Amino acid sequence: MTKTLKVFALLVVIVVPLSAFAQGLSEEDQANLEKALAALEAASTYTSYTVEQTEVNGSIITVTANSESLLSQESSEVTTTTYTLINSDTPNLGGTSTVIGNRIEDGTESTFLIQADLRLVDGSVYVNASYTTPDPSLPALPDGWTAITRADLEAYPGLESLGLDKIFTTVEDGGLLPFVQNFERFAEVIRASATVVAVETQTLEDGRDVESITILLGSEGLGGLLTVDEDSAQNPLIELISQNLTEDSNGLLAVAIDADGNVAQVLLAATVTTSEVDMTSVMTNAPAGTVGVFEITNSSLLTVSGVGETYTPVEAPSE
Secondary structure (H helix, E strand, C coil), X not given: CHHHHHCCCXXXXXXXXXXXXXXXXXXXXXXXXXXXXXXXXXXXXXXXXXXXXXXXXEEEEEEEECCEEEEEEEEEEEEEEEEXXXXXXXXXXXXXXXXXXXXXXXXXXXXXEEEEEEEEECCEEEEEEEECCCCCCCCCCCCCXXXXXXXXXXXCHHHHHHCCHHHHHHHHHCCCCCCCCCHHXXXXXXXXXXXXXXXXXXXXXXXXXXXXXXXXXXXXXXXXXXXXXXXXXXCHHHHHHHCCECCCCEEEEEEEECCCCXXXXXXXXXXXXXXXXXXXXXXXXXXXXXXXXXXXXXEEEEEEECCCCCCCCCCCCCC
């Protein structure tokens, strides 16, 4: 279940009355929506920037078979990441990440805290991650600075919490590190599920004046957010969830653009709930009548600064 939950790492609960949803967007609304998407797309071409990001991910999963409980799980993660990126054909990234996690499964509660240093140097990803309180029951992490690839996530499932998929994709495909992974698919989903667009002027905590474009997302088409990246799209359980969203599912995308036309802040939030879904196709040896219900609430707040500034590249860690 852990990998499934990470799909929503880019998505805090936002409750928007269904009566507030517009039936269609005006030409002005559509133009502002496209302005927000264009700013996000252009951010992938920035030569350098610094990011501060906070993600909050929560889920409640219930699986039953003929009214008998097979799984009752409630989990949450708060991930805080700061990194500086020099974007080129061989991107250079250095940053830190902290993950605070909590899980209650069948009445048993467990908590963990991961502290990690991250580097991307000359096409190689390096991680130095550890639990503040080691526990053999927690998902494994590598010991000390380690060069890792996507395949290593099977040996070190604790790294899933760091959300490294975008970096791995860049290493595998080459080129610039994308600001939004699989942007064309992401933009398609936003256009399909947008119900309301609002624009206002705001001042960020760092004093920058910005134009904030807020887009409310309805349940129709929202399931596409769960399958934006290739790994998620190929996961049968995620596909099953995305096809069974209730009308209560909704979300929000807010893009703040500064006076230079650069992205200053991005908020993506959603609450995803499903009706009962047949789990027999995705659970090994599940008895007939096995069904699951999912409630997932997630958000990501990302603040960008220092666009185009000169930074000193990080080096590969010494052995």
